[in-house]
Amino acid sequence: MSGTDGVGTKLKLAFHLNQHDTVGQDLVAMSVNDILVQGAEPLFFLDYFACGKLHVDTATDVIKGIAQGCELAGCALIGGETAEMPSMYPDGEYDLAGFAVGAVEKSKIIDGSTIRPGDAVLGLASSGAHSNGYSLLRKIIERGNPDMDADFYGKPLRDVLMAPTRIYVKPLLKLMETLPVKGMAHITGGGLVENVPRVLPENVTAILEKSAWPLPPLFQWLQREGQVAEAEMHRVFNCGIGMAVVVAETDAHSAMGLLTAAGETVYRIGRIETRQPGQAQTVVV
Known part of the structure; x- marks a missing residue:
């Protein structure tokens, strides 16, 4: 299995804040979490760093973040490319x-084909906005012009906005070794409503209950400051859930216990039902 990705417009905020120590972990997370959902254990990672003129201190911060991400994912950083392109x-x-x-062993590929009505949907907490929705997030910041060093629930706002994407590799690999995982969805651009359907068979839908997990303060603040409609929040941001996991109803309690023991914050966020004609494949109620 292989995957490729970037960090997106979160980089623009990193430039604005001159804060480059977390985007490397974001970079690793976006690719390793994506291949993880099909059951793959990440083996190695390569990066591509392009700039007009190389600033060594900045590049060092970025590479440190990439190395940290690889450590969290249990994979090797085997190399990369640094390109200077003036102008x-x-x-x-x-x-x-x-x-x-x-x-991943071919027989163990996770493709969602065993998902059935009655299965449980678990949600693993995100660490923040991850690497998604930053075009809207930056517009909200531009309009509100908040103090980036102000306290935001115990941390400077800048650190909350730049918190690196959570890497779910080790806890989920352990879960897959212990019980059957039917499907997983990395919640990136498109939020829950557009990412969960990727793993669902055509004949089922995921009913997610927004009351089942708390909306973190960051997303409450973004919704309020940006006057963002709820449906748009669920389409743009992860709203506190960075990974969705589908397991059999009989395995839900054990899965939650294993994930919690591995350090994850996990919620039972919904269930799988038979899909009705014209019904969306993921509905947040």
Whole structure:
């Protein structure tokens, strides 16, 4: 299995705040979490760092974050490419891409084909906005112009906004070794409503109950400051859930216990039902 991704417009906020120590973990997370959902264990990672002029301190912060992400994912950082392209990027700016390769036994590939009505949907808490919705998030910041160093529930706002994407690899690999996992969805751009359907068979729908997990303060703040409609919040942001996991109803309690023991915050966020004609494949109620 292989995957590739970037960090998106979160980089623009990193430039604005001159804070580059977390985007490397974001880069790793976006690829390793994506191949994980098919049951793959990440083996190695490569990065591509492009800039107009190399600023060593900035690049060092970014690479440290990539190394930290690889450690969390249990994979090797085997190399990468650093490209200087004068006049291609404004001074102080750069772009990132990453590539992860993993392995899974063909018989153990997770493709959602065993998902049935009655199965449980679990949600693993996100660490923040991860790497999604930053075009809207930056517009909200631009309009409100908040103090980035102000306290936000015990941390400076800048640190909350730049919190790195959570890497779910080790807890979920352990879960897969212990009991049958029927499907997983990494909640990235498109939120729960557009990512969960990727793993569902055509004849079922996921009914997710928004009252089943707390909306973290960051998302409450974004919704309030940006006057964002609830449906748009669920389409743009992860709203506190970074990974959805589908297991049999009989395995739900054990799965929650195992994930909690591995350090995850996990909620039972919904159930699988038979899909009615014209019904969306994921409904948040």
